[in-house]
Amino acid sequence: MKILVCISHVPDTTSKINFADDNTKFDTNGVQFVINPYDEFCLTRAMWFKEKQGALVTVVNVGESTTEPTLRKALAIGADNAIRINANPVDGLQVAKELAEIVKEGEYDLILAGKESADYNGQMVPGMLAALTDFNFVNGCVGLEIDGTNVTAVREIDGGNETLSTTLPLVVGGQKGIVEEKDLRIPNMRGIMMARKKPLNVVDAKNVATVTTVETFEKPAPKGAVKLVDADNVDELINLLHNEAKVI
Amino acid sequence: MSVLVYADSTEGKFKKSAFEVVSYGNKVAEQLGTSVVVATINAANVSELYKYGAEKVVAVSNDALNTFNANKYASALQQVADAENASVVIVDSSIDGLYLAPLLAVKMDAGYASNVVALPTNTSPFTVKRKAFSNKAFSNTIISSDKKVIGLAKNSFGVYEIAVSGSSIDFDVNVAESNVKSEKVDRVTGKVTIADAEVVVSAGRGLKGPENWGMVEELADVLGAATACSKPVSDLGWRPHAEHVGQTGKPVASNLYIAIGISGAIQHLAGINASKVKVVINTDPEAPFFKAADYGIVGDAFEVVPKLIEKLKAFKAA
Numbered sequence: 001m002k003i004l005v006c007i008s009h010v011p012d013t014t015s016k017i018n019f020a021d022d023n024t025k026f027d028t029n030g031v032q033f034v035i036n037p038y039d040e041f042c043l044t045r046a047m048w049f050k051e052k053q054g055a056l057v058t059v060v061n062v063g064e065s066t067t068e069p070t071l072r073k074a075l076a077i078g079a080d081n082a083i084r085i086n087a088n089p090v091d092g093l094q095v096a097k098e099l100a101e102i103v104k105e106g107e108y109d110l111i112l113a114g115k116e117s118a119d120y121n122g123q124m125v126p127g128m129l130a131a132l133t134d135f136n137f138v139n140g141c142v143g144l145e146i147d148g149t150n151v152t153a154v155r156e157i158d159g160g161n162e163t164l165s166t167t168l169p170l171v172v173g174g175q176k177g178i179v180e181e182k183d184l185r186i187p188n189m190r191g192i193m194m195a196r197k198k199p200l201n202v203v204d205a206k207n208v209a210t211v212t213t214v215e216t217f218e219k220p221a222p223k224g225a226v227k228l229v230d231a232d233n234v235d236e237l238i239n240l241l242h243n244e245a246k247v248i
Numbered sequence: 249m250s251v252l253v254y255a256d257s258t259e260g261k262f263k264k265s266a267f268e269v270v271s272y273g274n275k276v277a278e279q280l281g282t283s284v285v286v287a288t289i290n291a292a293n294v295s296e297l298y299k300y301g302a303e304k305v306v307a308v309s310n311d312a313l314n315t316f317n318a319n320k321y322a323s324a325l326q327q328v329a330d331a332e333n334a335s336v337v338i339v340d341s342s343i344d345g346l347y348l349a350p351l352l353a354v355k356m357d358a359g360y361a362s363n364v365v366a367l368p369t370n371t372s373p374f375t376v377k378r379k380a381f382s383n384k385a386f387s388n389t390i391i392s393s394d395k396k397v398i399g400l401a402k403n404s405f406g407v408y409e410i411a412v413s414g415s416s417i418d419f420d421v422n423v424a425e426s427n428v429k430s431e432k433v434d435r436v437t438g439k440v441t442i443a444d445a446e447v448v449v450s451a452g453r454g455l456k457g458p459e460n461w462g463m464v465e466e467l468a469d470v471l472g473a474a475t476a477c478s479k480p481v482s483d484l485g486w487r488p489h490a491e492h493v494g495q496t497g498k499p500v501a502s503n504l505y506i507a508i509g510i511s512g513a514i515q516h517l518a519g520i521n522a523s524k525v526k527v528v529i530n531t532d533p534e535a536p537f538f539k540a541a542d543y544g545i546v547g548d549a550f551e552v553v554p555k556l557i558e559k560l561k562a563f564k565a566a
Binding site (some may be wrong): 011017019038039041047067096118121122123124126127128130131137139140147154156158160161164165176177205209211212213214215216217219224225226229234235238242243245247248 | 361446
């Protein structure tokens with residue numbers, strides 16, 4: 001089985017979010033970048049398939065050379081090889097179209113991608129990729145088992161879960177549950193050493209057409225200070241929630 | 249030209265998000281100087297949509313669509329969009345809405361913007377404001393394609409009643425087989441879900457152990473709220489993973505979010521700060537949650553929550 005895991009290079013959640021160039025660009029100054037947490041769950045599941053069922057795991061990112069440390073980290077966790085599609089993507093459709101080219105060329109059976117990235121939160125790339133490649137698609141995946149080309153997947157639905165049956169080739173939009181948090185792996189020294197020697201191929205972007213662009217970014221208006229209510233006066237809290245906030 | 253809204257239903261019934269997207273679509277159509285058309289799939293009572301401005305409802309009924317399937321639903325909506333010559337299609341941000349929208353956008357060759365929080369700020373170029381960076385920022389996004397798909401963020405626009413004399417037509421769609429088949433649905437019934445809840449009562453490690461969740465559930469009952477928890481609590485196995493809210497857990501966009509014994513780690517706040525009003529109850533006045541909250545009580549949850557339950561019961565009874 002050939003697995004492709006799509007890796008987004010995103011700011012660590014604790015990063016301060018600022019914008020540069022008249023609020024047209026995300027300011028990467030002083031920002032620590034990590035593997036998108038949703039992708040990390042998927043990568044860990046891919047490692048499980050590799051170890052238990054045998055699979056070749058490729059990780060891919062659409063980005064500039066600054067994203068390579070993130071791909072190296074994925075290699076250190078255990079992916080076999082990496083591809084960086086050299087582009088600075090402007091929207092999810094561009095990423096999906098570039099990935100679709102790699103998927104077609106590489107004859108992958110299973111594409112794993114986090115259901116969203118922790119930066120733009122668009123939740124579009126897995127679905128668009130599935131539509132562009134005409135692969136089967138499971139989103140919000142919290143359980144995935146593969147037997148030959150038969151797939152049993154569990155997805156989260158409102159108030160519960162749904163079990164789906166499908167077949168490879170398949171695109172999966174994964175989230176926590178596809179593996180548990182405790183199963184996530186921290187690269188060890190051996191993994192880090194080996195990752196240096198693993199292939200990281202840089203391929204040219206296809207310069208696909210895009211249809212959305214970010215004009216500007218803005219930050220929410222600063223929040224007012226918290227109104228503290230005395231612990232002995234919960235009536236006041238009820239009064240505020242009813243008469244001021246009007247939420248009860 | 250028209251604006252097409254998909255009013256999502258579960259087991260035939262509309263949720264509040266359906267009324268919200270219809271309210272929103274009605275205003276977008278007004279901005280564009282065109283009319284709004286609402287598509288439904290196997291919904292029981294489409295006339296409920298009229299009072300939110302749905303003048304024309306296109307009702308799809310088909311047994312092959314009884315269970316949600318993203319490809320089938322996207323295909324059905326595309327057929328309605330084509331028939332109605334829709335230039336803008338609006339869907340909600342429910343789990344199913346987010347599943348089908350990217351498929352629909354590619355099928356329609358449309359530009360897609362998700363997490364939209366307000367009416368278009370400009371119609372030419374078509375510009376929408378979207379949430380980004382886990383609610384820490386917004387992006388003003390231009391969609392330049394002729395056709396557009398918009399995903400409206402939950403609880404961001406509101407529900408507006410506009411009485412119109414609506415009418416509905418039945419519409420037949422062709423449904424192709426799908427290679428993704430539903431085998432089993434496990435849904436908790438009779439409990440308010442986090443996605444639907446107007447109020448969410450959430451608790452963290454400050455509660456000291458799973459045996460103390462009785463008061464959280466009681467407070468939730470009094471408020472008609474869903475219960476939720478912080479990540480450490482679900483990792484410790486005190487509460488099910490389905491209750492974990494925050495980044496990597498479930499997102500919350502309720503009207504009221506009450507956090508009990510949750511310090512307010514940035515990963516937690518990232519998932520819940522789309523909620524309109526936040527209340528924190530914590531013994532530690534330095535807990536970061538106090539900076540993110542609208543109202544706070546510095547105090548012991550084991551004393552404050554029972555009092556709050558008692559007073560709320562009296563308030564609700566009055």
